[in-house]
Amino acid sequence: MKHKILIIAGLALFFSVVTYIAHDLFSNSSVKYSKSNPYEYDIQHLNKFDSVSVSYNENLAFRPQMLEMHGVATDYSDRIYVAGNKFLEIFTKTGNLLKRIALDGNALCITIDPDKNILLGMEDRIEILDMDGKLKEKWEPVSQSSIITSISSDGKNVFVADAGLTSVYQYDISGKLIGHIGDKDPHRGIPGFVVPSPYFDLGISGINEFWVANPGRHLMEKFDFEGNLIKSWGITSMEIEGFCGCCNPSHFTILKDGSFVTSEKGIERVKIYTSEGKLKCVVALPQSFKEGTRGLDLCVDSKDRIIVLDPVKKMVRVFAPNIDSKNNN
Amino acid sequence: MPSRREFIAKCVRGGLLTGLVVLGGTLMLRPRRDDENCKFNFACGSCSLSDSCNQAEAVSLRSTVWQLDPSKCIQCGRCATACVITPSAVKCTHAYVMCGYCDLCGGYFKPETKTLTTAAENQLCPTNALKRKFIEDPFYEYTVDELLCIGCAKCVKGCDAFGNGSLQLQIRHNRCVNCNECSIARVCPSEAFSRVPANKPYLLNGFGTERLANDKTQQEG
Ligand code: SF4
Ligand code: SF4
Ligand code: SF4
Numbered sequence: 312m313k314h315k316i317l318i319i320a321g322l323a324l325f326f327s328v329v330t331y332i333a334h335d336l337f338s339n340s341s342v343k344y345s346k347s348n349p350y351e352y353d354i355q356h357l358n359k360f361d362s363v364s365v366s367y368n369e370n371l372a373f374r375p376q377m378l379e380m381h382g383v384a385t386d387y388s389d390r391i392y393v394a395g396n397k398f399l400e401i402f403t404k405t406g407n408l409l410k411r412i413a414l415d416g417n418a419l420c421i422t423i424d425p426d427k428n429i430l431l432g433m434e435d436r437i438e439i440l441d442m443d444g445k446l447k448e449k450w451e452p453v454s455q456s457s458i459i460t461s462i463s464s465d466g467k468n469v470f471v472a473d474a475g476l477t478s479v480y481q482y483d484i485s486g487k488l489i490g491h492i493g494d495k496d497p498h499r500g501i502p503g504f505v506v507p508s509p510y511f512d513l514g515i516s517g518i519n520e521f522w523v524a525n526p527g528r529h530l531m532e533k534f535d536f537e538g539n540l541i542k543s544w545g546i547t548s549m550e551i552e553g554f555c556g557c558c559n560p561s562h563f564t565i566l567k568d569g570s571f572v573t574s575e576k577g578i579e580r581v582k583i584y585t586s587e588g589k590l591k592c593v594v595a596l597p598q599s600f601k602e603g604t605r606g607l608d609l610c611v612d613s614k615d616r617i618i619v620l621d622p623v624k625k626m627v628r629v630f631a632p633n634i635d636s637k638n639n640n
Numbered sequence: 641m642p643s644r645r646e647f648i649a650k651c652v653r654g655g656l657l658t659g660l661v662v663l664g665g666t667l668m669l670r671p672r673r674d675d676e677n678c679k680f681n682f683a684c685g686s687c688s689l690s691d692s693c694n695q696a697e698a699v700s701l702r703s704t705v706w707q708l709d710p711s712k713c714i715q716c717g718r719c720a721t722a723c724v725i726t727p728s729a730v731k732c733t734h735a736y737v738m739c740g741y742c743d744l745c746g747g748y749f750k751p752e753t754k755t756l757t758t759a760a761e762n763q764l765c766p767t768n769a770l771k772r773k774f775i776e777d778p779f780y781e782y783t784v785d786e787l788l789c790i791g792c793a794k795c796v797k798g799c800d801a802f803g804n805g806s807l808q809l810q811i812r813h814n815r816c817v818n819c820n821e822c823s824i825a826r827v828c829p830s831e832a833f834s835r836v837p838a839n840k841p842y843l844l845n846g847f848g849t850e851r852l853a854n855d856k857t858q859q860e861g
Contacts, residue, residue, distance in 0.1 A: 348716060348717040348718055348720075348721065349717070349721070350717030350718075350720045350721065350766070350790075350792035350793070350794065351716060351717040352715065352717065352764070352792075352793070352794040352797045352798065354751065354797065354798075354801055357751055505740070505742075505778055505779075506740070507739075507740020507741070507742050507803060507804055508740060508803070508804035527740065527742060527743075527778065528778065547744060549751055549752060555802065556744070556746055556801070556802030556803065557740055557742040557744055557745060557746055557802055557803040557804070558740065558742070558803070558804070577746065577801050577802040603800075603801070
């Protein structure tokens, strides 16, 4: 009896081994991989800001009729301009299409100057159109390596940010190059721009202050028109107060009271800072955007509505303050 | 009337015979490694040619390899665990031409890192394969030690999210044994693997990367 039990146990063991070998050889290896993986790097938790209140609502969104869009601007009567690959589209402030203008190339940035000209950064050159979209001027290309990512004008000067050559150019309105601003110069206390990715923004405030985002240093830098660095602000942080990743803010614009609206990539968020660089309130958090969204260009209108170009959702999205927001004052 | 002893002996013999038949059948029917199959000793990993093999066919099959398309990769981490060789034949490749040489590198540092030092607790790479060297303020050069890299894609995901995507996964063909059916391809959730001509094995994303891909091909002869 004892022997019989031993033999049955031995046979059972033998068949188990054979079955295991057969299963191992024939089974599809994919079943061995569950959905979880020890090396999966989860960055979702960085996008959660549970204790942060959002002071703005999205109250309008509309879709330009172009596949690739890069720049957004408003004019004196709050019309909204969207520039992209091969097209410029002009909308009313409520998002109705007024005009569609064909372009000869890819417009990466746009501004409307005080003399009612449309200035476009066309990858490596500047083009100027009148308000009907007729080409007035085409400046000489800066360089084959140029990637012109931002343009702004006070009516006398035109400032151009070139992410390809990590430089800011100052032109007069006729297109004559006056000089470079912000190049590294330890004698003048200028640390120089660091631009790891093609997001390099600049802007002029309502009181003619000239600001450049230095994304690799997470700084906003103010220069005078002679190129002297006046002041800077910004901190590096994943937290809501700072700028995250290798290169942020990717875009900014300036409100009437001199406060800054900034957008970031990596952790997609739009925030408002005071003119001194203190976080004032939040316009939108990552949950408002598709993961991996980058290139959130910004502009504001005369009512301080914040207009965000979302190139991933392919929408123009308009944000206005929550009526009951306590933070937004 | 057979004795109890005879009955037990018969059972044992019967059991062993059945076992041997199952084991033999299993071994005969299992998928054979290609180098065992190949008449020309190519070990190309691309077929189970058996009777129909001729050299031209074998040569043509050998002339394709597996390629990983970084634009499809979602950095799930399976490249580190699913490859038939250990450590994986998939490695992180650095597209230097795109790199911003950032001090705060999203591929090198864990996101909450406070001080940007090379201390192990600050590093995202589980194997210390990503190295950083100071160039000049504020620039750092990053290099991948392929002997240490296990292809886990953590740095790739960090660079993609917070940098400019210059760290990318690639199958290194000086290590890959060109399996008939790539076992990572079987589990890759984003179908990033495909079979391509062997003279164009690398595919990198972004500006200026074509040259790097060619250089890698040439290095491996
Ligand atoms: S298995 Fe596919 S998605 Fe996952 S890391 Fe490898 S290539 Fe990327
Ligand atoms: S993090 Fe992973 S993929 Fe990147 S270098 Fe280290 S081991 Fe390689
Ligand atoms: S073909 Fe084989 S060796 Fe090459 S990456 Fe795929 S599993 Fe690894």
